[in-house]
Amino acid sequence: MHTLQLTKPDGRSLTLYSRAPLEGIADAPSPFLEPLGRSPHLRRHPLRDEWITYAAYRQDRTFLPPPEYNPLAVTVDPAAPTELPQGAWDVAVFDNRFPSLAPGADEAPPSIVETAPGTGKCEVVVFTQDRLSSLGRLPLSHIELLLQVWADRTAKVGAGTDIQYVLPFENRGAEVGVTLHHPHGQIYAYPSVPPVPARMQQVAQAYYERTGRGVLQDHIAKEIEDAQRLVYRGEYAVVFVPAAARYPYEVWVATIDPVATFCDLSGPQRADLARALKTVLMKYDALWHRPFPYLMAWYQAPTDGRPHPESHLHAEFYPPYRTRERLKYLAGTEIAAGWFAMDALPEDKALELQQIHVDVDA
Amino acid sequence: MHTLQLTKPDGRSLTLYSRAPLEGIADAPSPFLEPLGRSPHLRRHPLRDEWITYAAYRQDRTFLPPPEYNPLAVTVDPAAPTELPQGAWDVAVFDNRFPSLAPGADEAPPSIVETAPGTGKCEVVVFTQDRLSSLGRLPLSHIELLLQVWADRTAKVGAGTDIQYVLPFENRGAEVGVTLHHPHGQIYAYPSVPPVPARMQQVAQAYYERTGRGVLQDHIAKEIEDAQRLVYRGEYAVVFVPAAARYPYEVWVATIDPVATFCDLSGPQRADLARALKTVLMKYDALWHRPFPYLMAWYQAPTDGRPHPESHLHAEFYPPYRTRERLKYLAGTEIAAGWFAMDALPEDKALELQQIHVDVDA
Incomplete structure (x- = not known):
């Protein structure tokens, strides 16, 4: 670079x-x-x-x-x-x-x-x-x-x-x-x-103290074993619609092993994470043959100078559409209560993304 | 009834x-x-x-x-x-x-x-x-x-x-x-x-244990004293743009004294709360001479059978517009981080609502 x-x-x-x-x-x-x-x-x-x-x-x-x-x-x-x-x-x-x-x-x-x-x-x-x-x-x-x-x-x-x-x-x-x-x-x-990251840190820290493992690390292991919602499975990185998705086409992109921040990625992890990211982005755009809108956020460890073995770098994508024509509005229960309500099952949305074939090397 | x-x-x-x-x-x-x-x-x-x-x-x-x-x-x-x-x-x-x-x-x-x-x-x-x-x-x-x-x-x-x-x-x-x-x-x-209400309960409970008073009760007392952002001031109820508003035309509607749930309102409190509510709704619609969109949420005490002296029934209004023509989109920092960013000062938005005169008895 x-x-x-x-x-x-x-x-x-x-x-x-x-x-x-x-x-x-x-x-x-x-x-x-x-x-x-x-x-x-x-x-x-x-x-x-x-x-x-x-x-x-x-x-x-x-x-x-x-x-x-x-x-x-x-x-x-x-x-x-x-x-x-x-x-x-x-x-x-x-x-x-x-x-x-x-x-x-x-x-x-x-x-x-x-x-x-x-x-x-x-x-x-x-x-x-x-x-x-x-x-x-x-x-x-x-x-x-x-x-x-x-x-x-x-x-x-x-x-x-x-x-x-x-x-x-x-x-x-x-x-x-x-x-x-x-x-x-x-x-x-x-x-x-x-x-939001403070809440995630708190949950991850409590889990790490209890189990000595990462909460996302363990979740990813279960997603890989279950395989129902996988969108990309590489040697070092993975993409899936999470079992508890809050948005219809939500996906998470992550390394399989925990990495605290972008700075901690190895060369092979970075290469596979790039491939994972490109795969889901190409699938998104191919889904309805038009640019697919989303919010993509990358969560990583706080930069407070302390070690964060509980942290696990990953991206979460929140797309605003629930079907090709219909937007998902965040309304009463989501905004006022913080309790998300979903019409679509993550398994069904994952299937839609799985059925799209893309060539990231083309 | x-x-x-x-x-x-x-x-x-x-x-x-x-x-x-x-x-x-x-x-x-x-x-x-x-x-x-x-x-x-x-x-x-x-x-x-x-x-x-x-x-x-x-x-x-x-x-x-x-x-x-x-x-x-x-x-x-x-x-x-x-x-x-x-x-x-x-x-x-x-x-x-x-x-x-x-x-x-x-x-x-x-x-x-x-x-x-x-x-x-x-x-x-x-x-x-x-x-x-x-x-x-x-x-x-x-x-x-x-x-x-x-x-x-x-x-x-x-x-x-x-x-x-x-x-x-x-x-x-x-x-x-x-x-x-x-x-x-x-x-x-x-x-x-x-x-969201769980977080608010947690904050209110800690405040109540520390001070013996309600956090919203004390905030309302300060809003009344400051008066800069008041939109309605009755004998029992009040409407204001909160000093830490997260939406440009956000207002809170509340009784002045803490009331845990709708069930605890006295007759005079209920009558004044109705007047407070109607006042802000009429001002909203008069602001741009068109129906003013919003999310209105009423927060009250949990119905867990326990007393909640820390709770204070109130409504929060979250309107989606930041100006007559422009929507405020919740994007990266709001959705992904939970950290709201505002272009408008609450004092300026309160002034806009204060300058509108309405007659709730007409």
Whole structure:
């Protein structure tokens, strides 16, 4: 992996990653020249005891680009800069111009609830220079590079003592609110472990203390033995519709043996994980012969400097459709109670994905 | 309050409620004649340690009504029965034909995860006979009756030893997935306290043990003193945009003094709570001169037979819009991390609602 780190005129960081050496790239462009003046702050929810970020300046976005303007394209005309330079890079990561969390955030304004500075980091991860491609259409070696990029970001961003959790994710499709269709994801780095991974850590820790094994490790062993819901089974990685799926086409992508973070993947594990990921993405898009929307989230161990033998790196995909035409809305019971209700059995949805044949080496 | 309980031909229960005596209603109609053959089951999520309901028969709905058919209208032609009879009822409650949870549910099929029968209850609450009305347009006395209905359902449904939590809610608007626009809500009764209220109970209990007071009680006292985000202030009830709102137009509706469940409301509290509720609903609809979509959830104490001095009945409204034209999508950070990010300050949204004047007595 070759990397090049640059600084944009407004002070934001840009890192370029590539499989081949990077040469002749000198400048990091930016559609913005002035540093952002304000910073986000946190308020604590009194009844749920969890943080909420307020980044009111996100409303200030006076920058109204024409519809054909793509800030994730490379800059062709220096008078109309985008976020990215020309050059032979494969993956690019830069600081979000309107971050929900930012390093060195100011003190929060006073409130009747507990407050804190909105410390953290929000990065944009551009998967490829080709705006018409998608994560699942990239070659395996490119997806492997992306797994290395996520490892590099986890190590670099997570090294900060004020960062406790690094979450790479992708929102894909207009159905989940995406307006910019150039293939990209995001990384959020949090000053404390957020509620959902905190809950998962708590469950995993209790299980590990009781059994000396990982809860996902044991679940994967059962999924492999049962085989009913398997979507991909490699030597080191696996994809399945989990027996307790909360979304109709939910899948989990994981190494078979526990690996705490992206940084702990061996070469063979990474290669097979790339293959697993590409397999399910190709199946998703082949299912209805159209780009399949989803939220993809990668859970890993907290970056708190402690060992986490209970953690097990994996992705969870939450697609918004329950059938080709019908969206699954999260409503009363899901949002208000946190109790999911499913019309579809995981076994039936797995069968649909199993019946699609794809060639990841083509 | 006058009530009449009837049984539908397929065995489901129907209860009619009214302010005036109910006479001459003998039959409970139903679009379905045969009892439902299958029942829901639960599976336990191994990583989150929470239940998910599977009600696969919901997909079986072979009943495909014409678009103008309204099952919540009263039956006019006995050959084309709806869910409701003619008569002078104001509010009606009946068992959902396709429940996510049902009394006496069968044993779950075997799985690699922990399973349980899908015990519980799902009810439909029809707010009025007028399909063109809405909760906020009903007279105060009608809304007071609805608060009594919720109390009656909490008492009756919650009396079952297999019911631990009763959650009344309303999904309003196509934006939150509602296809049936006749004014109605739902009640879900759960066999254990679901994750979100369980978390709130845990926080409230710890606070109560530490201080001898309610966490919402103290928060309301601060909101009243601060006054910045108040939307309604009555003698017994209050409405405000909470200082740590997670949705742009989120409001909470509550009694000022803690009341554990709907059953514990005094007459004056209930009357003022109805006024508070109507006020915010009228403001919502006046904001953009169109029906304002939302999820409304009523949190109350668990129905586990134990006293809950830490509990405080209240409604939380989660509207899907962040501006008149733009939806707030729950994406990576909200869904995957449980860490909400807000573009708007609660103080600004409260001001918008404060500036709207409505007359609830008109």
